[in-house]
Amino acid sequence: MVLIYALNGLYFSAFLFLTSLGLSIILGVMGILNLAHGSLYAIGGFVGAFLIGMMTQSPVPVMLFVAVLGAVAAAGAVGFILEITLIKHMYRRALEYQLLITFGILMLIEDSIKLVFGGESRYASAPFDAMGSVDIMGHTYSTYFLLVMAAALAAGILIWWVMTKTRLGIMLRAIEMDREMAQAMGIPMRSLTIVAFVMGSAFAGLAGVLVVPTTPAVMGMGMDPLIMAFIVVVIGGLGSLRGALLGSIIVGLTRSFTVAYFAELEMPLLFLIAVVILIIRPEGLFGQK
């Protein structure tokens, strides 16, 4: 059973990683804590569930491919619109305004989802059912879970490659390290902050679409992932890729094992870990001051 718990833990971690990655990029590059991040996740979930529901006759790979593409594009597009209309005014504003505008956006998106998709839950379990399960050392385990882990891993490698090997990534990291210096070096801040926000939003959308084959898309589905991503970012460090990965694994495994053994302690324990880390190392395990 321990193996299954560990696998479940890693499966949680995969989601957390995808969600927190976006939050972390936005926080790192723009210095803004996006409280509406969970709502972008919900957009991914609803768009994905809608697309899967439309294509019940298609083969699973096509279905998943279209759903993922659609969800990521939708979340990315919403992110783009938010950045160029609202967020761009916020970089020089005080912290309270930055937090409150994303809080306002959260309310706006939640109701817009209701407006567009109706308030009902949307089921989209077709890919999950169709993929069946595999045998891992005598335990049956859903193939879909393994797929999600692979997807998160791929996304992680992709973003690592972008951040370390490409010009874009190096410029983004320069902004993270020292905003003023980056500006002085002639880095195109405006377009890069848009890229960062869209990228962060798209990752939230990806996490959202990957979850709907296992649990239906419901109103407020982004709230828990937001808080979890939040804990991951706190544990791992603000704006750190390694931190997001390690934080996700810590939170994922903790969650899986506490759910298995002391279900009631799950959330309190996670918050406790986050709080203890914030007290000892406010910049997180891998964050820079």
Place this chain on the structure above:
Amino acid sequence: MMKYCYTPRAAIYIAALVVLLFLPQLLSPYHLMLMESGLSLAIMALGLNLLLRYTGVLSFGHGAYFAAGAYAVGLLYMYLPDKFTFENAILAAILASAALSALFGFVCVRHTRIFFSILTLALSMLLFAVLEKAYHYTGGSDGIRVPIPLFFGYEFEGMRRFQFLIGPYYYVVVGIFAAATVTMLAIVNSPFGKALQGTRDNELRAEMIGIRVKRYRWYAFVISGTFCGLSGGVWSFVNGHITPEISNWVFSGEIVYMVLLGGFMIFEGPIIGALLFTYLRLYAVAITEYWMLILGATLIFLVLVLPGGVMGGLHSLFSRLKLKRVS
């Protein structure tokens, strides 16, 4: 002492108090209950603003102390029903929130800016998780019912909740609200309040004139948390039922919203904000299923166009008019 009673502010306060006392004659019972809810939330908004405006740190987790107050009342009823009197309940609310904010605040004041906000949020969610998961002790997400208490030995026997709320309890709320407002006003103008504002403006200088910055910030945190607890205690009777949602960060976000709506730069702003927010939400809910859309859009409008809130807007409007008249 006498000379402070004749300032324009004191005159406005007395006028406002008179209006509040006559409201039961003017408002429908339904609106009166809303007013009660708004007034109890105003105490919390004042508390939050002691940190935001006067200490310069933004808490996104003040729901925790509100919840501490409200749950102190609820748990008192659950476990010590024979001790369940109004005065005991309010005392419990104050003590519980003071203790919790002393504990959480001790951790939080070591940080400022975004770390402070994140930490307060995380701590409030810790309480939320505990309240929700400890089903056997707190009723979990079902929450706890809060009935009408004894008042200094006086029992409102046979009185229905509704009558109690629009009758005697309204005056109790107004009384506590007035006392809380005057107390907070005294605090922000006292040497302590000025020292706090000093730490907000310049931490280094404050330290170098001998102010113990972290300790004072901690005191402010505890005072602020206790106001929230008092607010939660008073409100729990108005609402009649409490759930862990009040410790959720979304509720804490709404408190910040209230303060901003009224205008956090002006002392009375948060009071106006709490009242306006209560009505704004009611009307939004009444006119459309998509009330969050209205609240969200209003908030975004505030941040972008009216960052000083309603009171801040009025204030700059008046000073502009005055300038015109002079020139």
Place this chain on the structure above:
Amino acid sequence: MLQVTQLSKSFGQFMVLYNVNFAVKENEVVALLGPNGAGKTTMVNLISGHLRPDSGKIMLSGKDITGAPPHVRIALGIARNFQITQLFEELTVLDNVRNCIFSVEGRSGRFFKPASSYERVTAEALDILETFNLADFAGEMAEGLSEGDKKILDTAMAFALKANFLLLDEPTSGVATADKFKVMDTIITAIQERGTATLIIEHDMDIVAEYTHRVMVLSEGHILADGASAEVMADKQVKETLFGVSD
């Protein structure tokens, strides 16, 4: 009064002060000179408790204050100003000074009566503002003052702490040249009235010559010269260090 022994401080690899020794007697006004980066402001930060030394000892009137937090030092009578003004910008000029008096009298924690109802403290604060020619601005926000007046207020705040040992880090930098001597006159008169021992960092040699009894020259982390003003200023090595010339 103040005794500094074997004081050392480094930032990472960079040694700023190395085994510095000196003492300041009561009523003495000492100038601390030295080229930029010699460690003068670091010295002020160490004595005022903003920084802790790596090694060495700081004694005030026989008490070891090396590890004492700032508020303890202030209670013992050490006060400082800032080279780069540090004010409570969103408080009135009066409240800036009043905050200092409340703090040093241990009343900053009082939280019921309005600050303005403490009449003696208010009178005292207004008195200080009067001395420093800031009384006209008492009710204005500190952020509205001119740069020069901000600098003077910064010094006035150090003054309001009723210190018996005062650290003044370039009290006239940023003050209009025409006013420099007037400001120094004010400061020195007040110091002498109270008999406050003072360590002044100053770049203006005319001011040093006019107002200080004794000069210490700090260079590359140690004291190069220490003695009566005229004597030290005539020293060849000092001239080289300070002005980069040797006649």
